[in-house]
Amino acid sequence: MKILVCMKQVPQKDAPLKLNESGTWIREDVSYEVNEPDAYALEEALRQKEKHGGEVVVITAGPARAQQVLREALAKGADRAIHLEDPAFVTLDAANIARAFAAAIKDEKFDLIFTGLQSDDFGFAQTGVILSELLGWPHATIIMQIEKANGGIKVKRELEAGYFQYVEMPLPAVLTIQSGINKLRYATLIGIKQAKNKPLRKVAIADVQSSLVANQLNIRKLYVPQKAKKTEMLEGPAADVARKLIEKLKNEVRVL
Amino acid sequence: MRILVIVEQREGKLNRVSLETLTGAQAIARETGWTLEAAVVGSGVGEIANEVAGKKVAKVYDIESPQLAAYTPDAFVAALKPFLADKKPTAVLMPHTYQVRDFAPKLATALGRALVSDCTGYKKEGDKLLFVRQMFQGKFSADVAFAGEPPYFVTFQTGAFRGDQVEAGASPAAVETVQADVPASALRNKPGEVFKEAKQAVDLTQAEIIVAVGRGIKEEKNIAIAQQLAEALGGEIAASRPICDAGWLPMDRQIGSSGQTVAPKLYVALGISGAIQHIVGMKGSRTIIAVNKDSEAPIFEVADIGIVGNLFEVVPPLVEEIKKARG
């Protein structure tokens, strides 16, 4: 099976973030790491390769620093990497990223494309689904399990409130992978050494420019959410407090 | 100019969260003066269309096809794409459910449009509508604007609006049945039955109500008190790190920088001091109630309602009152 894993480099989860001068994005001088859901997508792809053979290719769109994500993926066992390298990718919307990916892989024939279910920075949860539509492929989201079945695959979809569903799909297909479905493997010393010699193809933004359009979504302003928090202290004997709280739970919080 | 809300139905029942989207849409309609319409998608879902028609909307569309009986993204997009191309609404609003996440981006892309997902609200600036969403795991909020032509697709986070505040219509709105042309061959996914499974790890990020305990609970056996409160409220039990470290609750119940980050409708913190490592995991909660003996406990800085007292005295009568209120 030839699997493409779309990965993103995001600011480290608890890195202190600062707004840039125009207040439209964050300052880039922070620590970065791989988007955690993408790490699970990669792990699933590597497991599929171990089971069925084939190739795992990783792709990312971002500035030079994003290469780290690809290197780590190669060290874990991915075979090839594609780096759409340009700082401009950081502020392109999901649809444009999907278009860039589609253009970069137009000469390849993948059976499956995985993405994480969403990114820890934007949290849009769209790139994979958009990509499937651009490619004209079937897709499924928030996938927990993948099995080969009847010439295609059978996947387990997670639904709300503890519900699940199996879906049979033909290949090729795009799947967005749920986090936490397996234990992430560690890169080994040998893996890191070997990664240095694995192919890493760089694609300039100019090479995919013709597929891109102007952003259809723009962040006008990024800001720290204002919490006009005034703590209301409830006083008195426990029975009174209980009654006061019930009123609030009923009328203000609306959980009763 | 028209707003279209696509409501969600599951097995013949309206997903209540759609009422939240309707409430939001009604608010936007009031501010913009745009017409509000709704649509339901399925097979034999006329009753749901009627239910929605009872709310204050100008019209309801019942988009029907036997291929829409079971949800598949292909069928939904095949049905909605020509419908939207024909009706040309300005804004298409949906709740950010697992199902909507699955097909809405595909639908928007099929029409060459964009979707702003998981919004917590909207703003009107002049004649422009901006949609507010959280970014960087709630550290920042973003005001997002659309560029280009409508329709503009938006999904709203659960709890962004109050479903119980949806306005009823003075009289039922007209319901128009639309026969969608969805050829069976368009469906590439074959969905199986939906089933329930005891999940291996609890996903606190999905819980609407959380009751969390901290060191103030003193002993493992006292967690039962918090569990009673959680049950009475219909919520999940969670804990700050020391409780999970001690093995009194499993690690997947831990809230904080080394556990889960949650933003439920209601977070009740019992005997939690509010160290910053815990606060960062729950400060996005809509309403925070804190009970702590120490009036200087930092938890009170993020709490909406604070009770300085002994949780062993405060919680039991509360549980009783809740059980009474629930009847």
Added chain:
Amino acid sequence: MIIFRKPLTGIERPQMEADVVIVGGGPAGLACALRLSQLIDKHNSKHPDQQLTKENIYVLEKAREIGQHCLSGALLDPRSMRELLPGFEKEAPIEAEVTREAVYFLTKGGKFKAPITPPPLRDHGNYVISLNRFAKWLGEKVEAAGITVFSGFAGSELLIEGERVTGVRTDDKGVDKSNQQKGNFEPGYDLKAKVVILAEGTRGSLTKQLVARFHLDRDRNPMTYGVGAKELWELPPGRIAPGEVIYTMGWPLTSCEYGGAWIYGGKDNVISLGFVTGLDYPDPRLDPQRVLQEFKLHPMVRALLEGGKMIRYGAKSLPYGGWWAIPPMAGEGWMILGDSAGFLNSQRLKGIHLAIKSGMLAAETAFEALSQNDFSAARLAGYQRHVENSWIKQELWKVRNFHQGFEHGLWAGMFHAGLQQITGGRGLHARYPATPGHRRLKKLVELPADGGAEAHLINDYKGDSKLTFDKLTDLYHSGTKHEEDQPAHLVIQDTNICNTRCVTEFGNPCQHFCPASVYEMVEASDALSGKQIHLNPSNCVHCKTCDIMDPYEIITWVPPEGGGGPNYEGM
């Protein structure tokens, strides 16, 4: 029952052959790698038919990324960097050039400014740097030079055969709290190396193993230490100029404790502020993080920080022992660099330039060994000779008795220091002895219940969350993260001592001297003392204070699973 980290036994470990393994990606290890690369490049261009390869030279770094565990004030004496990379100032990340210094002696409410800056503390020509950023930059150069850096991998054990160090075992990954293999278990590699270069920084764990195994501390002074607690602050503009350097002594410490503070003006209105407390204080209730908070309450400091924001916190120990405490620097298959050896000038409060120089000298010996294919102790001893003939020895010789002079208090120390200044470092004796700091801890019974003169440092405090912070809040700003499900890496030989003897004798000082709240005494109804030790290993900032200061010498710090630890961005 706490399960402690131990390399798994009875499993097959992957083997990897190496020429040189450098344990530690700090300034010493990186300078060594870079210098070695330069020497190999030069050799290869001159001997095209006898090429040496860099393929088998590795740097092991336990942090997820180079620089994340690097913490220092810091002031860089550019002497060695100019030798390593002439003109480095043009491209290296430098916060500011030192413009002026001031030394203060603080009392509770007042201050005395030293009329002239004592020569050792004159910093003109030095640079204020962020060691984290500097190391990151050096690391990029090392990787660009073609030397593989394995970051996220710790050296957990030395491989020793007979009298020779034959390699390094890396950390076992994917081991759960009970030391059982998890689904993603990866055994640590046995990296077989012709020479192992230890550049682990202060109180290196492999260095400690080496010293114990080969009795390298025979005839040496015991190493003594201090611990620095540091905060980065963002201030309103104009408070302090970039390159302004302030040192303080005195308050909040008394004449019984050794230590003092630094304040360095950086760029973008960010200042580096910290307090070093000598790890030889008598009262076991002393808390170095608390000392830093108390220091900020001094009117001079309070005025400086008013309206500012604390953006990062960290802590690290420093080796103060000086020349007499430095062990033999090379042996059968090993060399020791930088802080691991103890190359720190405690009088000038600088060690980074010495670490870099030691790395360069070790690289020269390593290169000789590589080109002669001779890694015998005799060959590697060349490194020791290089150091003794270099300005490292010249500089450290002059201050060889400096720190020991303070063992009898501040005033005695000043007297000895003055004397040493005019006797080329000799002072009253050729070699001043030293006492390990933890042996100077007094038992609680010998001390006033409220702390006496140290009462202000021992009473209960919460911090005001604007100027002063409780330990957990400070800790949050260190960016510390570890895989939670792993065995405890603070290996305590006998927890019964913690739960019984130590409670009464010293009051469990680990709770106080650990700057990261790793150690806690919690209520235990079934323990005789009513208390038992509880560990929060994932809080650990890798400062090594516990390994140094525990009065019973039962704590051994070993590296946790690689990739975990603080994230000292900008520090």
